[in-house]
Amino acid sequence: MTVKEQMDQLTDELIVHARKYYEEDAPEISDFEYDALSRQLRQLEQEYPQWARADSPTQRIGGEPLEGFDEVRHDYPMESLQDVFSYEELWEFDRKIKEQFPQALYSVEVKIDGLSVALDYRDGLFYQGATRGNGVVGEDITQNLRTIHSIPLKIDTSIPRLVVRGEVYMPFEAFQRLNALREEEEQPLFANPRNAAAGSLRQLDPAVAAKRGLRILCFNLQNAQEAGFGSHYDSLESLSALGFPVVEPRLRTSSMDEVIRFIEKAGEERDKLSFGIDGIVIKVDQLAYREELGSTAKAPRWAVAYKYPPEVKETRLLDITIQVGRTGVLTPNAVLEPVRLAGTTVSRATLHNRDFIKSKDIRIGDIVRVRKAGEIIPEVLEVVREKREGELPEFHMPETCPVCGAPVLEDPEEAAVRCTGAECPAQLARNITHFASRDAMDIEGLGPAIVHSLLRNGLIRSQADLYFLKKEDVAALEGMGDKSAENLLSQLEKSKENPLERVLYAFGIRHVGQKTAQVLARHFPTIEKLEEASAEELTAVRDIGGKTAISLHQWLHSQQGQHLIHRLKEAGVNFTQPQTQVGDLFQGKTFVLTGTLRHFSRSQGQKLIESLGGKASSSVSKKTSYVLAGEEAGSKLEKALSLGVPVLSEEEFIQMLPPDILAKQGENK
Incomplete structure (x- = not known):
């Protein structure tokens, strides 16, 4: 077999497995096997770039970060739709259409709650992708769209140009994973999957977008008439045959009664979908009719979007519990009398933070109105004050962590209350994973799965316990063995030599990131000098602000922080910083x-x-x-x-x- 034939075979094989995984949810090989094949193909493509194919799956991992997005002028305007909120408005839409075109058919589709994009194909190859923007000019996000596995990079067509419009969305499962990760990294959470999808597509680093699990459903062929189609529904069938994921469910009918039945059934079953919908789109199917109907200045006359009303229910607040997140934030949650909402039974809802409870005057025993934010996350909207029974006591956040008993720290700027415990069990998995990460102690092989396994088996209770692990205990863990255990212990031993800046960053102290840890370690080259510094002395250091100084000082002098440092010293971890500055040529620059x-x-x-x-x-x-x-x-x-x-x-x-x-x-x- 020639090298080119080997590359073609690998490319075809990876395309099949990617389709099985991303589109059919029926993988036939493990992630490890897929990654091994992908690495093999990437290596061959680097050695023989002349034979790398445009539809190679290696195109989907993201390239170099971009400086910004270029503008793209849409050859086919991406119009928005007129919204309707009642069946009476639908019947009026039907009357106007049928007066002019009695034989009109309607193509009916769910309206995906995502971000609209245009995909431009030239001679069967994905050429360019852009956001809707203002409908006339959008942003070139081609590199980010290439990372979405459900977008074909090559299609088998004789049509020279196809411009396909679709909705990029984030499945509920991917959204929950992303927010869990952002919580670990102390980043703001996305409010809903639509915001998450939009934020992911506008990442300047395509490698970030590639990790977000985005999908697409296509709902229009922008140049359908030029491509020889007379029916919108038929054009979608053709796109599906070409390998595009096309919006489902959908219907073609001439009856508005049937349209309304579709709306009601889709509304009842929307919670069974893996993505969010916020309505149903009704379009005239015949493209020739559309051309005659035309558009207003704002929207086409041949289509409307029926929007589902938000569902709000009343129920009783039975209790307020406190959850300690992996970043130490204490989050109040409502315990509710179970209520049916948007297709599921809801018994818990987020109360966000202390300021939210105070501003809404929420008290245990109140009747409250609840809904699903973004049709996913249950939240309390307000108290039904007229139904309050007697004088109910105000709610106050606890002064100590309910998990470890450490004092809590109030952050007035973020309305957050945080546990200050360096060894708090609620934060342990996240803290140890961060401690071992590449930019921190760089303990290769100690990922989240091994961390959870060590915790589950009672082998560690803090970061320091890692350095007291025994080979036979690690080897006995599922998926490890003698060789893996030896490698892990070797990495742990190697990490003891890391400079102080890495150890400081590894602690995961609030407001102390990589750059801050580096500045601190250069100014205070031993942990003892850092511990001796007052908050005022810390703020005197360039780039160290008041919040950082207070957070660091409190952590260093907390009981749990002192215990962790003592145990790491006992294990032989280095707490000094080598001086790397070799001159002052650029001082102040x-x-x-x-x-x-x-x-x-x-x-x-x-x-x-x-x-x-x-x-x-x-x-x-x-x-x-x-x-x-x-x-x-x-x-x-x-x-x-x-x-x-x-x-x-x-x-x-x-x-x-x-x-x-x-x-x-x-x-x-």
């Missing part, structure tokens, strides 16, 4: 790096600048000293020029460096 650098990566360039006393920033402002511009520099270069910020080429930057600095940087990679 701020650099922004953009574009592709040929002699070193951006992270290496940042280390070079910092080793000479400078600061690397991600955004250009009037305070920027220099912009270091590599090849294909984008919006940051344009902003620098507009602000009059000096711009350096890579060669000019290298000429500024001491003669031996690049060699030293290479040794420290």
